[in-house]
Amino acid sequence: MVWNGTQHNPAVPRTEKGIPRTTAGTLALIGDLKQMSPKWLRGTSITGYGVNLTVGIGVPIPILNEEILEHAAIRDEEIYAPVVDYSRAYPNGHSEILGEVNYAQLKSGVITVQGKQVPTGSLSSYAKAREIAEILKDWIKKGKFFLTEPVQPLPSVESGITFKWLRERPIA
């Protein structure tokens, strides 16, 4: 883990506990491609969006104090996500949201948006995330995984970093 990612956007609205209500933190990572497995790194194609590189990583969180523990013990119902219309609002650059739901609701398979029942799918894989977490846990238990000292902390809420929209300029 070398730095924050290009879409790192820490200063978004947060809940009382400090959990972001929309996409916020991203990471820049370095790894040796030749040692990677297609189990965790895969070229993907998302209809209507484009090609993507889908990466599954495991990040150990050392529990050094109560504050870290509190943040690591967040439950699905405490994590919120905005409901965005990708057919109209998003491609036109409107920040309008249709509502807010939590991850427990999303994982149940249906959410209610403006009185309507809408089925949900995840896109990122919980099954794979659990698999990675178990592998990492095993490495740590066997003493095969070590932490390095951080060089510098990631930019946080006080950094002043904000997200810049890339507006499409029509060709006249």
Add this chain to the structure above:
Amino acid sequence: MAKRRIVLTFPSRLIDQPITYHLIKDYNLAVNILRARVSPKEEGRLMIELSGKKSSLDAGLNYLKELGVNVQPLAQDIRWLEERCTHCTVCVPICPTKAITVDRDKMRVSFDKERCIACELCVPICPYKAIEILF
């Protein structure tokens, strides 16, 4: 009672023939049409589920073959490539027959070929190309 899910390919000379009518009327078979398509080359493709007595079913299939209709089992046409699937669950809400379902506890997906009608809705949705349908 026997049941078969099959894909029929009709040459252009047969596309205006009431073949399903004969399967029902002359062979006493229940015909459930899952999908139908006539291609620009005027070739007909029909995906059906036939049910009836084993002897009627065999006679009906024989009738189709004698007419020159190509009969293939449906099972060959749908493949969920489990090793490619990451259990991302994106295909789950789009499947009209619940052929793809999630174990919500494990968040793992499973595919029930019996329920799949090969509508192909999940094919462009899957980011990992884990479902292949050859129709």
